[in-house]
Amino acid sequence: MDSALKGSPKEVSPLLHFLQRRDRLSAEEQTLIEALPRRMQRYRRGEEIIAQHSRPQESCLLAGGFAARLLQLADGRRQVAAMHIPGDFVDLHGLLLKVMDHSVAAVSDCRAIFVPHAALVELAEKAPHIGRLLWMSTAIDGAIQRAWIGCLGRRSAVMHLAHLICEMYLRLNAVDLAGDNRMSFPVTQSEMSDILGLSAVHVNRVAQELRRTGLITWVKGEVTIPDFQRLAAFADFDATYLNLRQEPR
Amino acid sequence: MDSALKGSPKEVSPLLHFLQRRDRLSAEEQTLIEALPRRMQRYRRGEEIIAQHSRPQESCLLAGGFAARLLQLADGRRQVAAMHIPGDFVDLHGLLLKVMDHSVAAVSDCRAIFVPHAALVELAEKAPHIGRLLWMSTAIDGAIQRAWIGCLGRRSAVMHLAHLICEMYLRLNAVDLAGDNRMSFPVTQSEMSDILGLSAVHVNRVAQELRRTGLITWVKGEVTIPDFQRLAAFADFDATYLNLRQEPR
DNA sequence: CGTCAGATTGATATTCATCAAGATCGGTGG
DNA sequence: CCACCGATCTTGATGAATATCAATCTGACG
Numbered sequence: 001m002d003s004a005l006k007g008s009p010k011e012v013s014p015l016l017h018f019l020q021r022r023d024r025l026s027a028e029e030q031t032l033i034e035a036l037p038r039r040m041q042r043y044r045r046g047e048e049i050i051a052q053h054s055r056p057q058e059s060c061l062l063a064g065g066f067a068a069r070l071l072q073l074a075d076g077r078r079q080v081a082a083m084h085i086p087g088d089f090v091d092l093h094g095l096l097l098k099v100m101d102h103s104v105a106a107v108s109d110c111r112a113i114f115v116p117h118a119a120l121v122e123l124a125e126k127a128p129h130i131g132r133l134l135w136m137s138t139a140i141d142g143a144i145q146r147a148w149i150g151c152l153g154r155r156s157a158v159m160h161l162a163h164l165i166c167e168m169y170l171r172l173n174a175v176d177l178a179g180d181n182r183m184s185f186p187v188t189q190s191e192m193s194d195i196l197g198l199s200a201v202h203v204n205r206v207a208q209e210l211r212r213t214g215l216i217t218w219v220k221g222e223v224t225i226p227d228f229q230r231l232a233a234f235a236d237f238d239a240t241y242l243n244l245r246q247e248p249r
Numbered sequence: 250m251d252s253a254l255k256g257s258p259k260e261v262s263p264l265l266h267f268l269q270r271r272d273r274l275s276a277e278e279q280t281l282i283e284a285l286p287r288r289m290q291r292y293r294r295g296e297e298i299i300a301q302h303s304r305p306q307e308s309c310l311l312a313g314g315f316a317a318r319l320l321q322l323a324d325g326r327r328q329v330a331a332m333h334i335p336g337d338f339v340d341l342h343g344l345l346l347k348v349m350d351h352s353v354a355a356v357s358d359c360r361a362i363f364v365p366h367a368a369l370v371e372l373a374e375k376a377p378h379i380g381r382l383l384w385m386s387t388a389i390d391g392a393i394q395r396a397w398i399g400c401l402g403r404r405s406a407v408m409h410l411a412h413l414i415c416e417m418y419l420r421l422n423a424v425d426l427a428g429d430n431r432m433s434f435p436v437t438q439s440e441m442s443d444i445l446g447l448s449a450v451h452v453n454r455v456a457q458e459l460r461r462t463g464l465i466t467w468v469k470g471e472v473t474i475p476d477f478q479r480l481a482a483f484a485d486f487d488a489t490y491l492n493l494r495q496e497p498r
Numbered sequence: 499c500g501t502c503a504g505a506t507t508g509a510t511a512t513t514c515a516t517c518a519a520g521a522t523c524g525g526t527g528g
Numbered sequence: 529c530c531a532c533c534g535a536t537c538t539t540g541a542t543g544a545a546t547a548t549c550a551a552t553c554t555g556a557c558g
Binding site: 069071073075078096097099102121124125131135136139140141142145147149150153155194197238241243245247 | 302318320322323324326327328330331342345346347348350351370373374377380381384385387388389390391392394395396397398399401402403404443445446485487489490492494496498
């Protein structure tokens, strides 16, 4: 079994990781979060987790695996608007936006935890600091999306791929799912093309270029980054937007 | 003087418009918002309003004019990550993210209102519903950014421009700054190229195509849209992401 | 009248998409 | 064990979309 799928069925520890990487949580706050009512559900690779135009009554917290927010054009073209990893509160904004403007799908086998919106609203009112941290979580999603806009608009395909790898490595690292310059990133080149807004063929060529110059290796969903600084410099990567500093928020 | 620059110096009515277009506000809530402590500042076209890597202690609410969030690459290339219009709480997320990962600049002459973070935090705790609406405002920013990702990744340049015009028209309309199929949109083709991620020359050609097919006119910052439905269909535009429906949030 | 920012046009170069064909590899049924 | 199959990766050839470079044109304004 994929290591991302291990663990107790209803654990929220990746979320605690995610939050504690950005601010301190009191013991009481941790207890409140662990006490959230929830249900767990598993998805197979490729399955849809949340449908476009639906009106979820719960928010989905990813506990294991990878998921993507998918935009779909009328002619069938697809674009991934965000990648999500364990600890990400995938559609927290559904709480506020009511109608999904996109869908969410499992990229690998996933474990998802669903928390009723009502419970989140109540928690945010009872513990405003946690409320702000949830808000922060959606704000970080926004910051990441801005960075993606910069990649799509102004970076070359090679820089874009390099940038994405830097980002995913640091995000996975922040929830203890990557380290030692390696990460598991089980995404096919075709899926990658929908993340980068390229054709699958071009992803292949661009990936080869990063390999040829020794910036990465990428074999069967395992990526290694011999020299992170060098890759980051090549991609013009600035980690500010990931907000990985612990501070009072 | 630009009509967007008229009005009482400290008014927050565009913000009320923005919020009331999405949910009802009680009289009491309106009063609380109007009572927010604030200062007003004017900016000339091109001036920087918030610097990258700064740590604002106030959030900026745009009361008049147009502003853009700007990403800048090391080699000088620029990409606009978001356009802001009156009523937008431009860097509300600065409250949570602490360090700006981008800058904000005036695209036209602007009136900006600054509200101390502390006052916003306090308001959100005292009036959780308003807190959620502020949260919603950042979530809508995120939804718009997702739509932009779809445009940059998978739409052709012509569709992208058409999509942007649809979006801006509806957003301006929602704060009473556009109607009758016309809007003032004082953006040069060169600035537009940083919004669309294109070269300025290509923006010119693409704009001509939209004019030639009769989908828009665009003369000196004035855009008219003879048939919105037709433009929207051409751009594959779906307004869901703008969250323009009034509902309890 | 001269200047300058912005818009427009044409010629050419790059980047990336598309189409078509193998190559590789893990899994699966016989 | 083996032959086959589908998914994925890889490669080459060609074409479309867009960038770049270099003029020219236009209108506002001092």
